[in-house]
Amino acid sequence: MNSLLKFIQQYSNFLVFLILEVVAFMLLATNREYPKSVFLSTANRAVAKHYERVNEVDQYFSLREENARLYEENIRLQNELIAWRNHMEDSVEQTYLYAHLDYQLMPAKVVQVTTNRLHNTLTINKGLRDSVYRGMGVFNDEGVVGIVSTVGQRFSVVIPIIHTKSRISCMFAKNGYYGTIEWQGQDIRHVKVSDIPNHIAVNIGDTLVTSGLTPVFPANIPVAVVEKDTLMAGASYHQITASLLTDYKHLHYVYIIDNHAQVEQENLQREERN
Amino acid sequence: MAIALQVLLFNRLSFYGLCHPQVYILCLLMLPIALRRELEMLIGFALGLVMDILCNTLGVHIAACVLVTFLRQPLLTSMVQNAERLTTEITMATIPMAAYIRYAVILIVAHQAMVSLLSAFSFHHLGWTFLQIIISSALCVGLILGYNLLRSK
Known part of the structure; x- marks a missing residue:
């Protein structure tokens, strides 16, 4: 017993080192691909709030570009709308179309994004409170951005295409x-x-x-x-x-896809696999 | 302050993802040697945790910072005479310049290697990871030495 105590005393530094490293590796192993814990990631409200504030300043530098893009998208959507109206005018299927809207879009703002790692992430300012759930798709006017992974109260972490596991x-x-x-x-x-x-x-x-x-x-x-x-x-x-x-270097506004049929489709596919 | 700089500025640097200097390690390099080693490692753990939460890389920075704080004291005592008596923070002014450079280079490379290898966590990108370690460490050493030189003047 005495010698054990002596041993511990002698190697206390190394033991502390070992314990701390083991904790670090355990955290790493459980969170390796996607951040699992809301508190210990940028979905954490305090952290995300901070990034949001930084982002507010950051945004001014690309306002002109952002405006131009919104303008272009507007025109494109207007054109599409006109085309649809023309198409629908003499169509009996009008009611059919609106009854079958399968998904809705929700706008969100990007508050943090990394591009220089193998496992990149981005954080958006919508969370559980806005009915965002794990697995929802995210895109913007350029193209697909990624998939929601960790959801906090007001913020969520998105796994972008530029993530080696995506x-x-x-x-x-x-x-x-x-x-x-x-x-x-x-x-x-x-x-x-x-x-x-x-x-x-x-x-x-x-x-x-x-x-x-x-x-x-x-x-x-x-x-x-x-x-x-x-x-x-x-x-x-x-x-x-x-x-x-999608240009991840200039990513400010995105849409989250709320697919009403997602749960049903996923359940069916899972059942089929089992 | 160093953490803020790291998160706001240096985490955005990217040269094909290769250049990613971890300058916040300066906080650890500066800690006075009179601290108890266990306490020092706990400080390293806390700093690493903060960085990990900010970067969505839980575990990576903790492991690297704890390693640095563990290596620091034996390294200093072996390189500087009477190192135990140093009670102030460790900068270029308090220990000989050559010793400081060696001390900083070893710890920065160890830290960067740990961060890069753990965040890649696979051997598929090994060459790229090593390149990242070399380039990032070199830049980080430059920045930290530059900071020290500026401060000592």
């Missing part, structure tokens, strides 16, 4: 062939597109949009544009590099 199901806008988009790390403008079989013709400049196969994103939200395509002799899949449409 996978987005996509398809070619022109012919509807499905693939998967994943980020390789390092370069925040480019992603890899996999699972596109070799018999499909791929051209530089083809647009990739969300597939709608998963309930997170409805179909046809743009994600990326094909930039490079190599097809090795004998390979059965294209090796495609695409450039992301």
Whole structure:
């Protein structure tokens, strides 16, 4: 007993070191891919509030750009609206369309974003209070941004496409062939597109949009544009590099997708797997 | 102050994600040596926790800071004579310059290596991670030495 006490006394420094490191590694292991705890992440209200204030100052530097983008989006939406009206005027399906609105959009502001890591995150100013839940899709006028992961009272953490564990199901806008988009790390403008079989013709400049196969994103939200395509002799899949449409360096406003059918679709798919 | 600078300025630096100097480590480098080592490690733990919450990287900065605080005292006592008697903060003015540079370089590299390796947490990006360690540490050493030189004048 005496010698044990002596041992502890002699190596107390090392023991404290060991204990603290073990705690650190335990925290790391449980939170490795996505921040799980609301309190210990930027979904924490105090932390997010601070980032929000910083962001308010930050925003002034890109006001002009932001304005121009909103203006452009406005025009695009106006045009779309006019087109729809024309289309609907002599259509009997008008009531049908409005009764089947499957999802709604919720605006949110980005208060913090990292772009220089392998596991990047961004924080938005909507949380449980605004009925945001884990797994909701997030996009902006440029394209897909990411998926909500940790939800706090007023803020949530979003896992963007530029996170090495993130996978987005996509398809070619022109012919509807499905693939998967994943980020390789390092370069925040480019992603890899996999699972596109070799018999499909791929051209530089083809647009990739969300597939709608998963309930997170409805179909046809743009994600990326094909930039490079190599097809090795004998390979059965294209090796495609695409450039992301979303610019994470200038991300201020996003939309959260509230898909009313998400829970039902997820439950059905889960049941089928089990 | 150093934490604020780190979060507001240096976390935004990005050169293909390679350049990510962790200057907040200056707080730890400056701690006086007369502190008890256990206490010092707890300070490191607390600082790491704050950084982790701010960066969404729970565990990474804690592990790195505790490592730095653990290594600090043996390193100092082996490099500086009569180090136990130093009661003030450790800067370029209080210990010889050559010793300070060595002390800072070793700890910064250890800290940066820990942060980069743990936040990558995979061997897929090993080359990139090592490049990040080298570039970030070099910049961090430069910034911290620069700060010290400015202050000593």
